[in-house]
Amino acid sequence: MKDLERDLGLPSVLAISIGAMIGSGIFILPALALEIAGPAVILAYALAGILVVPAALSKSEMATAMPEAGGSYIYIERGMGPLLGTIAGLGTWFSLSFKGALALVGGVPYLLLLFDLPLKPVALGLAAVLILINVFGAKQTGRLQVAIVVVMLAALGWFTAGSAPSVQSANYAGFLDAGLGGVLAATGLVFVSYAGVTKVASVAEEIENPGRNIPLGILGSLAFTTVLYVAIVAVLVGITDPGSVAGSLTPVAVAAEVTLGSAGVVAIITAAILALVSTANAGILSSSRYPFAMSRDRLAPPSLAAVSDRFGTPVASITLTGVVLLILIAFVPILEIAKLASAFQILVFALINAALVAFREGSADYDPEFTSPLYPWTQIAGVVTGGLLLTQMGTVALVGALAITLASVVWYFFYVRPRVRREGAATDAIRRQVGRNALTDVESAAADTTREVLVAFTKDVAEDRERALIELAADVVRPDDGRVVAVRFEEVPDQAPLIEDVADQSSADLAFETRMAALGEELAVEVEADEIVSHDTKHAVVNFAANRGVDTILAEHEPLRLRSRLFADPIDWVVRHAPCDVLLVDSLGYDEPKQVMVAGESGPHPPLAVTVAEAVAESNEGNVSLWYPADGSEERKETIDDYQTSLSEMLSVPVQTESLRSDGGQLPRPDLLVYRGADHRLRAALFDDGPPSPSPGCMTVTVYPHDSRRPSLARRFLERAVF
Numbered sequence: 053m054k055d056l057e058r059d060l061g062l063p064s065v066l067a068i069s070i071g072a073m074i075g076s077g078i079f080i081l082p083a084l085a086l087e088i089a090g091p092a093v094i095l096a097y098a099l100a101g102i103l104v105v106p107a108a109l110s111k112s113e114m115a116t117a118m119p120e121a122g123g124s125y126i127y128i129e130r131g132m133g134p135l136l137g138t139i140a141g142l143g144t145w146f147s148l149s150f151k152g153a154l155a156l157v158g159g160v161p162y163l164l165l166l167f168d169l170p171l172k173p174v175a176l177g178l179a180a181v182l183i184l185i186n187v188f189g190a191k192q193t194g195r196l197q198v199a200i201v202v203v204m205l206a207a208l209g210w211f212t213a214g215s216a217p218s219v220q221s222a223n224y225a226g227f228l229d230a231g232l233g234g235v236l237a238a239t240g241l242v243f244v245s246y247a248g249v250t251k252v253a254s255v256a257e258e259i260e261n262p263g264r265n266i267p268l269g270i271l272g273s274l275a276f277t278t279v280l281y282v283a284i285v286a287v288l289v290g291i292t293d294p295g296s297v298a299g300s301l302t303p304v305a306v307a308a309e310v311t312l313g314s315a316g317v318v319a320i321i322t323a324a325i326l327a328l329v330s331t332a333n334a335g336i337l338s339s340s341r342y343p344f345a346m347s348r349d350r351l352a353p354p355s356l357a358a359v360s361d362r363f364g365t366p367v368a369s370i371t372l373t374g375v376v377l378l379i380l381i382a383f384v385p386i387l388e389i390a391k392l393a394s395a396f397q398i399l400v401f402a403l404i405n406a407a408l409v410a411f412r413e414g415s416a417d418y419d420p421e422f423t424s425p426l427y428p429w430t431q432i433a434g435v436v437t438g439g440l441l442l443t444q445m446g447t448v449a450l451v452g453a454l455a456i457t458l459a460s461v462v463w464y465f466f467y468v469r470p471r472v473r474r475e476g477a478a479t480d481a482i483r484r485q486v487g488r489n490a491l492t493d494v495e496s497a498a499a500d501t502t503r504e505v506l507v508a509f510t511k512d513v514a515e516d517r518e519r520a521l522i523e524l525a526a527d528v529v530r531p532d533d534g535r536v537v538a539v540r541f542e543e544v545p546d547q548a549p550l551i552e553d554v555a556d557q558s559s560a561d562l563a564f565e566t567r568m569a570a571l572g573e574e575l576a577v578e579v580e581a582d583e584i585v586s587h588d589t590k591h592a593v594v595n596f597a598a599n600r601g602v603d604t605i606l607a608e609h610e611p612l613r614l615r616s617r618l619f620a621d622p623i624d625w626v627v628r629h630a631p632c633d634v635l636l637v638d639s640l641g642y643d644e645p646k647q648v649m650v651a652g653e654s655g656p657h658p659p660l661a662v663t664v665a666e667a668v669a670e671s672n673e674g675n676v677s678l679w680y681p682a683d684g685s686e687e688r689k690e691t692i693d694d695y696q697t698s699l700s701e702m703l704s705v706p707v708q709t710e711s712l713r714s715d716g717g718q719l720p721r722p723d724l725l726v727y728r729g730a731d732h733r734l735r736a737a738l739f740d741d742g743p744p745s746p747s748p749g750c751m752t753v754t755v756y757p758h759d760s761r762r763p764s765l766a767r768r769f770l771e772r773a774v775f
Contacts, residue, residue, distance in 0.1 A: 061260050065269030067201045068337070069249055073277045074204060077245020079324045080158045082285055083303040089230045089238035091223065094286045096238035101278030103239070103441065104246040106434025107401040108274050109424040110408040112267040117411070117420035124400050125342050129349065131407030132478045138351050138468055139460040140403055143396045145342040146456060149373060151244070152335030153179075153380040159328030161301040162321045175381050182333045183374035186340065187360075187367055200330040205280075207323030211304070212283050215311040219290030240398075240444035245281065247397045248331065249274045263421030336373060344369040350471045351464075395442060395449035396456050402438030405431040410478030413485075418477070480687045483774040487695035489767075490656030494702060497659035497761070501532040502667070506602040508593045509540045510623070513608060519571065520642035520751065525606050526577040527671035528635075528664060535578040537602060538568045543589045557583065590625045598631040609636035609754070627729070627756045633660055634756040636729065642751050645723030646674035655771030656695065658728045660755040665726045666703050675706035677722060692775070721749050729754040 085093040114127040124144050129137020156175040163169060228235070249270055259265050288297065288307045297303045304324060308316035344366040347357035360367045409431050411418045424430055442450065505525045509518065525536045540561065565581040572579030586592035597605050609623045627634050648665045650657050657678060665676045678696050693709070700707035763771070 062265045062268060065259055065265050066273050069269050069273035070201050070205075070277055073246055073248040073273065074201075074208075074280070074327045074330070077242060078208075078281055078284055079162070079304055079327060080154075080301075081242050081245060082288060083297055083300045085238040085242050086289070086298040086303075088241065089234040091225075091227045091289050092230055092235050093238055093242075094282060094289060095227075096235055096242055097245070097281045097285050098278065099235070099239045100243045101246055101274065101281065103243065103434075103437045104249060104274060104401070106430045106437075107404050108249055108270050109430055110405050110434065112270045113420045113422050113424045114404075114408055114411065115266045115270075116263045116422045117418055124404055125345055127407045128400070128403050129351070130477060131410040132403060133475050134349075134351060134468055134472045135461070135464050136403060137349075138346070138464040139457055140400050141342050141346045141351060142460040142463060143453075143456045144400050145339050145373070146376075147396050147400075148335045148339035148342075149376045150380060151247070152332040152339065153377050153384075155328040155331035155335065157381060159325050162305060162324040162328075165302060165305060165317065165321055172381060176378060178329060179332065179374070179377050179381060182329070182336055183370065183377070185333070186336050186370050186374075187365055188363055200326045200333070204323045204326045204330065207319045207326075208280065208284060211308050211312065211316060211320055211323075212280075212287050214316065215287045215291050215307065218311045219287060221290075223290050223292065236440070237444045240441045243441055244397060246274065246277065247401075248335075249277070267422040332377075336370065336377065340366060340370040340373040342369075343372060349474075351468045395445040396453040398438050398441050398445070399453060399457075402435045405434035405438070406478070410481050413477075413481040475687055479774050480691055482770065483688065483691050484694075486767075486771055486775055487656055487691065487698075490659070491695070491698055491702065493659045493761075493763075494657075494662050494699065497663045498666075498702070500603075501534070502529050502603045502663075503532060503534040504600070504602045505529050505534065505536050505604045505606055506593075506597050506600065507536060507538045508605055508607040508626075509538070510589050510593070510607060515567070516641070517608065517639045518567070520639050521606060521608060521637060522568070522571050522579060523575065523642050524637065524668070524751070524753070526571075526575040526579070527668045528604070528606070529667075530577055530671045531667050534603075535580060536572075537580045537582065537600065538564075539581075539596060540564055540583045541589045541592050542583065542585045543592075544585060544587060590623070590629075593626050594629050594631065602632055604633045604635060605630050606635045606637065608639055630756075630758065633758050633761070635664065636754045636756070638752045638754075640749070640751050642724070644672045645669075645751075646672055647677060647722045648674055648724045648726065649677040649679050649722035651725060651727035652678065652680040655728070655768065655775050657699065658755060658757065660757045660761065661726045661728060661753075662699070662703070664753060664755060665724075666705055668724060668726075669705040674723070675708060676703060677708045680709075723750055725750055725752045727752070727754060729756040 082093060085096055089096050111124070111127065114131075118126055118130065125137055125141035128140040132140075153175075156178050157171065159178075160169070160171045160174050163174065164171070230238075259269075284304070288304065291310050292307050297306055300306050302324070305317050305320045308320040312319070343352050343356045346352040347354055347369070356366070356369045356372065358366065358368055408424065409428050412427065442453075505528055507521050507525045509521075513521075522536060522538060525538075528534075529536060561583050564583070568579045568581035584592050584596060593605065593607075605626065607623055607626070623636060627636070645668060648669045650661050650665045662676075668674070669676045678699065680692055680696070696709045700709070
């Protein structure tokens with residue numbers, strides 16, 4: 053892969069950034085904004101410049117850490133992942149192309165003040181020339197930009213200085229008549245006047261000394277342009293009669309004629325044409341780098357990443373951008389579409405601020421030469437104000453931005469996803485925070501003692517299975533010197549009254565109590581036996597647990613058949629209504645387990661599973677094995693390894709970590725498997741999670757924490773999405 057030559061110095065950087073801003077924002081939009089806010093359009097321009105600062109700071113920082121071609125796409129893709137990177141790349145590419153076309157079409161009316169020319173053919177001709185200049189090389193592009201900006205600023209400076217003495221204070225009367233809503237609406241409209249401030253980052257790979265020149269270029273051009281915009285608009289409003297400029301296609305020329313006469317009009321026409329041409333030129337230069345950068349990351353066809361041996365530029369990417377620009381000029385109502393694209397630009401600026409937070413908080417290799425001040429409040433302010441401005445863009449603009457977003461999502465799922473397995477720094481940062489929260493929950497669970505476990509026998513079972521459940525319960529309570537309460541629950545028909553004869557102990561009941569007493573002595577754990585007769589076993593289990601105040605219910609629960617899933621099962625009801633934690637056991641024998649495995653799927657290891665596994669391993673002088681699937685990105689594997697290492701250090705027993713390999717390799721068979729039960733809030737019983745292995749070959753324990761210990765539904769969705 054060939055690299056782009058670094059041959060753009062600070063003057064070129066400033067020229068590209070200023071030239072990208074000074075265009076339609078000052079020569080076209082003031083007339084539209086005046087209709088919305090009146091004289092307060094001056095305040096709207098100042099406010100818009102201030103609101104761009106967070107994105108400018110964020111992009112300056114990220115550009116010095118990643119001086120690569122692609123600009124917003126690179127930062128959002130690396131920070132937020134390929135999906136949002138695709139949305140940002142395609143959306144910004146389209147929006148810059150739209151704005152370039154608007155600049156050319158918007159500049160022609162100024163030219164028509166001097167010459168009788170057809171609008172679209174002239175715009176198409178100018179576009180073709182600029183496309184060829186961009187193909188010839190970035191150095192020629194930068195030099196052209198410097199010349200354009202110098203001439204343009206000289207003309208605008210003459211207009212401002214020459215017209216300032218003619219300002220009439222009466223023209224500012226009723227400054228805030230449009231109210232706050234009018235000012236915000238105008239701010240949302242003119243916000244796009246500053247969008248070009250960060251375009252220079254899209255050619256960061258071609259800038260000399262990027263650690264110095266990028267921040268100076270972005271922040272310096274923003275400060276200069278904000279002051280210039282406010283000064284020009286203040287003069288424009290102050291020298292014209294109220295309402296005479298609003299709605300004009302050439303507002304600055306109308307104002308110049310009032311104070312500078314025909315010479316001023318010619319100067320402004322020259323400046324307007326140069327400014328709008330420079331906007332289009334910078335738009336082609338920067339927008340063509342988006343498909344180039346996306347192609348290098350396999351988010352677009354590889355041909356778009358080819359660099360010409362002759363010109364040293366991405367000819368295919370520039371050509372594609374040029375074709376789109378020409379089609380827009382020829383066939384599309386540019387003004388409306390440019391407004392739609394501007395709304396998307398505001399969204400991209402908000403994502404840029406979020407991406408910087410992702411880089412700072414994630415584990416990605418991130419070492420910027422320039423750092424944004426007042427982090428993270430600057431970025432939070434940028435996201436919030438971006439959302440506020442979007443609400444001021446109108447329904448059509450929001451729908452248009454949504455359409456671009458949906459098209460990008462479709463492209464991602466059909467083209468990108470089969471080819472790319474990366475994830476953004478934000479995903480890793482969120483995953484690490486989820487892991488830290490899970491570790492905190494384990495600490496809290498470990499601090500709670502398990503004093504009493506109810507072993508609920510809801511049906512007759514063989515003595516070996518009965519013994520296995522009691523031994524498991526004894527191991528769970530032994531570290532806390534707790535007690536096991538073993539209860540046989542007998543259900544009688546509703547027609548049979550609950551009288552004293554029903555409550556008489558049978559020989560089986562007496563034998564049960566004798567066995568429990570013997571087991572208590574053998575296991576060195578207090579075991580209390582009891583029998584309950586009721587019309588409804590599930591209610592009896594829950595009521596007994598609530599009245600007794602037990603910490604955990606432990607019961608046998610064989611894997612459900614389809615009929616049980618459809619028509620419910622008593623133990624399932626107990627899980628949803630129990631006043632405490634519930635452990636459901638699929639018994640295949642229990643014999644002093646030394647290897648206790650905790651399975652992790654769709655989230656961190658549940659605290660209850662960890663504490664149960666630790667208690668059993670401690671009681672049998674065994675160890676705990678933490679299992680997790682081995683598939684996923686390298687970042688995911690690294691984060692989960694760090695999480696499991698931290699979890700291992702918290703436990704009082706030896707810990708091993710295991711992973712199920714993607715090639716089908718099997719884990720060693722444990723003596724006991726503990727895993728999370730399905731959350732009934734996430735899926736129906738038909739889709740309950742089963743054991744992570746189809747046939748673990750050992751006793752399995754499914755844990756269901758009480759509602760008070762269960763993470764919120766939003767957190768569970770987040771855990772399943774990122775962990």
